[in-house]
Amino acid sequence: MARGYMGRLLFVNLTTGELKDEELDEKLCKDFIGSYGIAARILYSRQKGGVDALGPENMLGLITGPLTGTPATFGARYAAVAKSPLTGSWGDANSGGHFGPYMKFAGYDGLFFTGISDKPVYLLIDNGKARLKDARIFWGKSTYETEDTLEAEYGPTAKVACIGPAGEKMARVACIMTNRGDAAGRSGLGAVMGSKRLKAVVARGEMKVPVFDLEAANNLRKEHMEEGKKFLEYFGRYGTGGHGDTSAHSGDTPVKNWGGVGVVAIPDVSGLNKDKIIANLERRKGCWHCPAACKGALKAGIEYPYPAGNHRLEYETIGAFGANCANTNAESINMASHLCNSYGMDTISAGSIIAFAMELYEHGIITKKDTGGIDLKWGDPRALVAMTEKLVKREGIGDVLADGVKLAAERIGKGAQEFAVHIGGQELGMHDPKGTFFGARMTTAMYHMDATPGRHTTGFGPSQFLQFVSSAAGLCMHGGMAGNPPKYISGFLKAVTGWDRSAEELLKNGERIANMRHVFTLREGDNPIKRTVHGRIIGRPPQTEGPLAGVSTDMEAQAYWNLGALDWDRVTTKPNRNKLIELGLNDVAEELWPPQATPPMFGGPPRR
Ligand code: SF4
Incomplete structure (x- = not known):
């Protein structure tokens, strides 16, 4: 082994x-x-x-x-x-x-x-x-x-x-x-x-993970930490929550259920500033042996009654309960985050559901009678927390909402579907693919075409093969920001496992993983290209003001290009038979491309 x-x-x-x-x-x-x-x-x-x-x-x-x-x-x-x-x-x-x-x-x-x-x-x-x-x-x-x-x-x-x-x-x-x-x-x-x-x-347990060359692994760790020193310092202090305010105005974070414009809806985003986010921090903490320790435990809340030890806010939670709900009160987001964490609910989906409910309330599709008396106005921090409590407990309308916006909209009817922003049933991560994130543009294909729709941490297409390897190896994606990822991914894999794989071999691993996840999806009858994508995600129609004015993404072109590069059919998205065989997935090739009887020629018997 x-x-x-x-x-x-x-x-x-x-x-x-x-x-x-x-x-x-x-x-x-x-x-x-x-x-x-x-x-x-x-x-x-x-x-x-x-x-x-x-x-x-x-x-x-x-x-x-x-x-x-x-x-x-x-x-x-x-x-x-x-x-x-x-x-x-x-x-x-x-x-x-x-x-x-x-x-x-x-x-x-x-x-x-x-x-x-x-x-x-x-x-x-x-x-x-x-x-x-x-x-x-x-x-x-x-x-x-x-x-x-x-x-x-x-x-x-x-x-x-x-x-x-x-x-x-x-x-x-x-x-x-x-x-x-x-x-x-x-x-x-x-x-x-x-x-x-x-x-x-x-x-x-106290069992040891066997490591092929411990000295090489330790040396590489030192080198990585040295190379990423600046990043580790910043990231350790603010974690992923260092840009809640700037992202709310740049077009990165979706605003008001993906339908608003940050600079218009929430002109003052100082409440989401990085120092406000860590204002109540008691101590930093991190994942096992991580040199960044990008997380933290808060002191007990005063404005809202969350307990000491509450997890410091991460960007996705800030985005979902912040700009996406037109809310700039960090303490209310801390409280909503605590409710989600203690009841065990995804904060991205939960915040998106609250934004959806706020928009339904604005349009009179749900009323105070439905919300149990909560005046669910955009940006109202008390209302946001009260509704989150109903959501995590599945109480009242929270029970209707707790299975995601797609199912909730079907249950509510009255045109609620128009405001259900999701892909394939899942609410999206908090990076608008029309905007940029630290200069990099997210792709719609990532949300639209990946085997797990709506995720922002796993992209789509050949450019992501190395990321698939990194995740499959058990690494945190933030490691890539601390230094040159290919060098460290392949270096650590070699030092730890003893397998010296070339860059091409590693990319082949990533491609195999992409194909394997995708064929599971296909077998469930889910052809990603047929997933409905809400117009707000892709800018159809585009916004008329703010940083994303006039911007739409060419979702079809992104899918078309990536499908071709993957050697997947551009209509059915089925991986090519030869591609599956090249990847050693022969059983999958047989299942997806069963042998066909040769058609009879001129009415005669099938040719052998
Ligand atoms: S492993 Fe990743 S998420 Fe965990 S503390 Fe380190 S950088 Fe943060």
Whole structure:
């Protein structure tokens, strides 16, 4: 077995209670690196298409990469994967914290769950042994209480990933939480965990991740930290929350449910300034062994009653509950973030849902009668917090909204669909593809065409192959900002696993991962090119004032170009048969391109 891996996967059938260890196949590691790459291959092979995302057959995977829990700088990530109940298609989400490394220290590279338990349970993996335990006393408890209680019980070498009440109630925007604020946020995978009555996973261990050349890995880490010194300093101080104000005015952050203009709707964005965001900071914190430590714990709130230890705001949360709701009150965003984190709900989707509800309220599609008396006006911080509380608890109209804007609009009717901004059922990340982010333009294809629609951290097309490798390896995407990513991604992979892969081989890995995630999506009947894209996302019609006036994106051209470059059909998006075979995905090629009977010639028998 290559180094960097613990060499074991655990398969748990929650219906029968059976736990089965499997050796991690070395070929899987060579072909798919790890994390969502390996998981996509496993889910495609072991699960049939069309299963109910909240049913027993949907397999939920929590999985690390070979660099997770090693000296690799930023090697702290794990991924959650399953068929998404929000999009009905491939769903993945990526999280930092300490849980990923501890999964490996507990002896496993990945954990896969099927079935539905007859009572709430949690899984304990403990230095190579696994057990299911009764979790009835944790059901209904917040993620904070669950995590704190289990970590206190199992000691300092135990880390917990869990769901909160939102996941238990199968809100389709529920997420999986760890480290009191780190989320595997996208795709509604907390609802999948809730559907299985799996409250938590506790990973306890002191096992060592084998490293091929420890000295080389440590030296590379030092070099990376030296090269990224300036970035680490800034990022450690402000994290991703250093540009909430400037992005609100530059056209980067969507404003008023993607329909507004920052400089017009919220001329004063000083409340979102980076120093306001960290004003109540008690201490910095970070993911396992990360030199950036870009996160933080707040002191208890005064204006709003959030508890001490509340997770410092990250950009996506600032954008979703800030400019997108025309709200510039940072303390109210801290409170909304606390509600989401403790109940286990994705802040991107939750903030987008509140913005959607505010717009419905503006147009009289919902009224005070529906909101339970909340005067849900744009930018009103108290109303925003009150509605978020209803949302995370699935109370009143919160129950209607908690499955995302697409389903909510269908339930509400009365023209609500016009204001439901999503792609494929998922609310979008907080970077407008018509704008620029630190000079770089996001692409619509990223939101529109990726296997997980609406995600901003995984792009689309060949330009993203190396990013797929980085994520599959277990690295944080922010590492790329601290230095030259190809050098460090390939360098750490070589030092940790011992495999010396050329740049072309690594890109081939990335391409294989892209194809594998995509064919899962296709098998679910989801052709990305047919996904409806709200006109506000692409500027149709374009805005008439502000930095994005007159700007629209050529979504079709982006899809067309990338599909050609990927060798995927431009209508069906099916990968070319020869491409699949070139990538070693012969079984997929057979499934997608079954042999055809040769047509009879001139009415005669088929030719052999
Ligand atoms: S940069 Fe931030 S999010 Fe990334 S691993 Fe470090 S602490 Fe975690």
